[in-house]
Amino acid sequence: MDVLKIATAGSVDDGKSTLIGRLLYDTKSLTSDKLEAIQNKSKQLGYDYLDFSLATDGLIAEREQGITIDVAHIYFSTQNKSYIIADTPGHVEYTRNMVTGASTSQAAIILIDARKGVIEQTNRHFFINNLLRIKNVVVAINKMDLVNYSEEVYEGIKAQFEVLMAKRDYKEQNITFIPISALKGDNVVHKSENTIWYTGNTILEHFESLDQAAVLNTGTPRFPVQYVIRPKTEEFHDFRAYAGKVYGGELKVGDAVVVLPSLTKSKIKDILFYDQKLEKAERRSSVAITLEDDVNISRGDMIVLENDLPQIDKDFTATISWLDQEPLQTGNKYVLQHGVHKVLAKVEAVAHKIHPDYSGVETGISTLKMNDIAEVSFKVNKPIFFDAFKKHRINGSFILIDSNSNHTVGAGFIQ
Amino acid sequence: MSINPLESEAIYIFREVAAQFEKPVLLFSGGKDSITLVRLAQKAFYPAKIPFPLMHIDTGHNFPETIEFRDRLVKELGLELIVRHVQDDIDKGKVKEEQGRYASRNSLQTTTLLDAIEEFKFDACIGGARRDEEKARAKERVFSVRDDFGQWDEKNQRPELFDMLNGQIELGQNVRVFPISNWTELDVWSYIEREQIEIPSIYFAHTRATFLRDGLIWSADDEVVFRDQDEVVEDRLVRFRTVGDMSCTAAVLSDATTITKVVEEIRSSTISERGARIDDKRSEAAMEKRKQQGYF
Numbered sequence: 001m002d003v004l005k006i007a008t009a010g011s012v013d014d015g016k017s018t019l020i021g022r023l024l025y026d027t028k029s030l031t032s033d034k035l036e037a038i039q040n041k042s043k044q045l046g047y048d049y050l051d052f053s054l055a056t057d058g059l060i061a062e063r064e065q066g067i068t069i070d071v072a073h074i075y076f077s078t079q080n081k082s083y084i085i086a087d088t089p090g091h092v093e094y095t096r097n098m099v100t101g102a103s104t105s106q107a108a109i110i111l112i113d114a115r116k117g118v119i120e121q122t123n124r125h126f127f128i129n130n131l132l133r134i135k136n137v138v139v140a141i142n143k144m145d146l147v148n149y150s151e152e153v154y155e156g157i158k159a160q161f162e163v164l165m166a167k168r169d170y171k172e173q174n175i176t177f178i179p180i181s182a183l184k185g186d187n188v189v190h191k192s193e194n195t196i197w198y199t200g201n202t203i204l205e206h207f208e209s210l211d212q213a214a215v216l217n218t219g220t221p222r223f224p225v226q227y228v229i230r231p232k233t234e235e236f237h238d239f240r241a242y243a244g245k246v247y248g249g250e251l252k253v254g255d256a257v258v259v260l261p262s263l264t265k266s267k268i269k270d271i272l273f274y275d276q277k278l279e280k281a282e283r284r285s286s287v288a289i290t291l292e293d294d295v296n297i298s299r300g301d302m303i304v305l306e307n308d309l310p311q312i313d314k315d316f317t318a319t320i321s322w323l324d325q326e327p328l329q330t331g332n333k334y335v336l337q338h339g340v341h342k343v344l345a346k347v348e349a350v351a352h353k354i355h356p357d358y359s360g361v362e363t364g365i366s367t368l369k370m371n372d373i374a375e376v377s378f379k380v381n382k383p384i385f386f387d388a389f390k391k392h393r394i395n396g397s398f399i400l401i402d403s404n405s406n407h408t409v410g411a412g413f414i415q
Numbered sequence: 416m417s418i419n420p421l422e423s424e425a426i427y428i429f430r431e432v433a434a435q436f437e438k439p440v441l442l443f444s445g446g447k448d449s450i451t452l453v454r455l456a457q458k459a460f461y462p463a464k465i466p467f468p469l470m471h472i473d474t475g476h477n478f479p480e481t482i483e484f485r486d487r488l489v490k491e492l493g494l495e496l497i498v499r500h501v502q503d504d505i506d507k508g509k510v511k512e513e514q515g516r517y518a519s520r521n522s523l524q525t526t527t528l529l530d531a532i533e534e535f536k537f538d539a540c541i542g543g544a545r546r547d548e549e550k551a552r553a554k555e556r557v558f559s560v561r562d563d564f565g566q567w568d569e570k571n572q573r574p575e576l577f578d579m580l581n582g583q584i585e586l587g588q589n590v591r592v593f594p595i596s597n598w599t600e601l602d603v604w605s606y607i608e609r610e611q612i613e614i615p616s617i618y619f620a621h622t623r624a625t626f627l628r629d630g631l632i633w634s635a636d637d638e639v640v641f642r643d644q645d646e647v648v649e650d651r652l653v654r655f656r657t658v659g660d661m662s663c664t665a666a667v668l669s670d671a672t673t674i675t676k677v678v679e680e681i682r683s684s685t686i687s688e689r690g691a692r693i694d695d696k697r698s699e700a701a702m703e704k705r706k707q708q709g710y711f
Contacts, residue, residue, distance in 0.1 A: 003420050031687040070554045075547040075599045100574040227430040231463035245427050274458040285418040286426035299434050323574050337579055399579050406583040408573045
C-alpha cells in the first residue's frame with residue numbers, strides 16, 4: 001500500500017491541529033476512546049465544540065500552553081493509501097521543525113486564515129516548502145465559515161498567494177487551492193454545500209488522487225553502502241554483500257556500476273532481499289547487492305551506474321538551515337553526515353543570509369543563529385559524492401553535527 | 416516483487432544501528448511488536464545472524480504462553496537472550512512493589528532496565544514502540560537520545576532530516592531506537608499475516624477467567640491482580656490486543672481465532688489499542704511521565 005507523508009504549516013491559531021483532528025474524525029480514524037477523551041476534555045475546558053487539537057498536542061507543556069512544540073506524527077488510512085501527517089509547529093522560532101517535517105514529506109498543506117489572508121508567516125511556510133522541493137502543496141484557506149464562505153475573499157487570498165508563487169525557485173511545484181473550514185468540516189473530507197462556487201477536490205480527495213509517480217521526485221539511482229554483510233559461516237564462507245537503500249531510480253542485475261571513491265568498475269551480480277533474489281531493486285527499497293568482482297567496499301562508499309556519476313568534490317556551496325541554539329561560526333569545523341557517509345567539514349564563508357520571506361538577502365555575515373537560512377561554502381577533509389539538491393533530494397542533502405554536543409545543528413542542501 | 420516501504424525503512428534503521436553503535440540490544444517482551452522486530456532484524460542481516468542479543472526485562476507477571484514462546488524463538492534462531500528480573504530489584508529493596516487494587520509492576524521495569532543498560536554498557540536499545548500508540552510517543556524520534564539517567568528530554572530532541580540518523584553520543588548516554596515508529600497497529604498485524612509470523616496464543620480468542628473493572632476486562636489471576644470480593648469472576652471468550660505486564664493489560668471480547676480474523680477485527684475496531692492498557696489510564700500524561708524517567 002502506498003504511504004503518503006504530508007507536512008503541515010500554519011501560524012498559531014490557523015487551525016492546524018483542528019484540521020488534522022477533522023481529517024481523523026471524518027475518515028473515522030478516531031477511535032471511540034480517543035473521541036471520548038476529546039469530548040470530556042472539551043467539556044472540561046468549557047467549549048461548546050470538540051477541540052480536535054487535543055488529539056494531537058501530546059506533551060504536557062503543549063496542552064498547558066495550547067500550542068504545538070514539537071513535530072508530531074499522526075497516522076490514518078483509507079482503502080487506498082496510508083497517510084502520515086507531520087504536524088509541525090508554526091511559531092517563528094520553530095523554522096527548524098518545519099524544515100525537519102518537510103524533509104521527509106512528499107506533500108504539504110499550508111494553512112491560511114481567511115480573515116487574515118497571506119501574512120508574513122505564510123511567506124516563510126511557502127519558502128521552506130519550496131526550498132525543500134515538496135512536489136505537491138495544498139494551500140488550504142481555512143475558517144471560511146467566519147467570512148460567510150465568500151468566494152470573493154477566497155479569490156482575493158488566492159491572488160495574494162499567486163504574487164508569492166511568482167518568486168519561487170522551484171517552479172514545477174504543483175499548487176492547489178482549497179477553501180475549507182476545519183472546524184465545521186467543509187471541504188476537508190466531505191464536499192461542502194456552503195461553497196457551491198468551488199468545484200475542485202476536497203483535501204482528502206486531492207491526496208487520494210495523487211499516484212506515486214506524482215509525488216516522488218525523479219532522479220538517477222544512488223546506492224550508498226550502509227553495512228557490509230559477511231556471515232563468515234561454513235555455508236556462506238566467502239559471502240560478502242553490500243546492504244543499503246536505493247535512492248532516485250532503480251538498479252538491475254547486470255548493471256555496469258562504479259564504486260566510489262575508488263572508481264572501481266564492476267557489474268551487479270545479485271540483488272538480494274532476505275532469502276530472495278530479485279531482478280531489480282526499486283527506489284527506496286532496502287536490499288543487499290553483490291558484485292561480479294572482488295572490490296574493497298566499506299560503509300560510506302557509493303555504488304552508482306557507470307554512465308551516471310555524481311559530483312566528487314571537497315569544496316561546495318550549500319543552502320544551510322541552522323537548527324541549533326549554538327550559532328554557526330565561519331571557520332568552525334563540524335561533522336558532515338551525507339547520507340551514511342561522515343566527513344569533517346570546515347565552514348569557509350557565509351556568502352549571504354537569505355530572508356525566508358522573499359524579502360532579499362543580507363551580506364557581510366559570519367555567524368548564523370537558529371532558524372537562519374544562508375548560503376554557505378564548505379571544505380571537507382575527504383571527497384563526498386553528491387548531486388545538486390535540485391536534481392536529487394537525498395543525494396543533495398546533508399546534516400551537520402557539532403562534535404562537542406553531538407547535536408544535529410544544521411541541514412544542508414547542496415547547490 | 417514490491418517491497419513494503421515501511422519494511423524498507425525498518426531494515427534501514429536496523430542496519431544503521433549495527434553500523435553506528437558498538438553494543439546494541441533488542442528489547443524483547445514477547446509481544447507482537449517485538450516479534451515483528453526480530454523478523455525485520457533477520458531480514459536486515461540475512462544470511463548473517465542478527466548481530467546483537469535480545470534482552471527481556473521480566474516483571475515476573477508474565478503470561479506463561481509468552482515466556483514459552485520467547486524461549487522457543489530464541490532457540491530456533493540461535494540468538495543470545497539476556498533476562499533481568501524486576502523481582503530481583505524488589506528483593507534487593509531497590510524498588511517497592513505498588514499497593515492497592517491498581518498495583519502494577521509496569522513502571523518498576525524502568526529501574527531494572529536502566530541497571531541492565533549500565534551493566535552491559537549497551538549504547539543502543541532497540542524497541543517496538545510505535546508513534547500511533549500514544550500521544551507522547553507521537554513526538555518520539557527514531558534515534559531517541561537518553562542521558563546518563565536514562566531520561567528523555569522531550570523539548571530538546573535532535574531533528575531527524577530525510578533518512579539521516581545521528582547516533583553520536585557521549586559515554587554513558589544511550590539511544591533508544593524505534594524501527595517501526597511509523598507503523599500502525601494494523602500495519603503490524605497485516606505484516607504478521609503476510610509474513611506468516613508465529614505469535615503467542617494469547618493474541619487469539621480463548622476462554623479465560625476474567626472480571627470487569629472500570630469497563631475493562633481483567634484477567635482473574637489472583638497472584639498478580641488484586642481483586643475485590645464483589646468483583647465476580649466469569650469465563651469469557653477473549654483475546655489480548657496488546658501484551659504487557661499481566662497486571663496492566665486488559666483483554667478484549669473476541670472470537671478471532673486466526674490472524675486473518677484478527678486483522679479484520681482491528682480494521683473495524685472503534686477502540687484504540689492502548690485503550691486496553693490500564694497503565695495509560697492513570698492520567699492523560701501517564702506515558703510522557705514514565706518516559707521522562709527512562710521508561711522504554
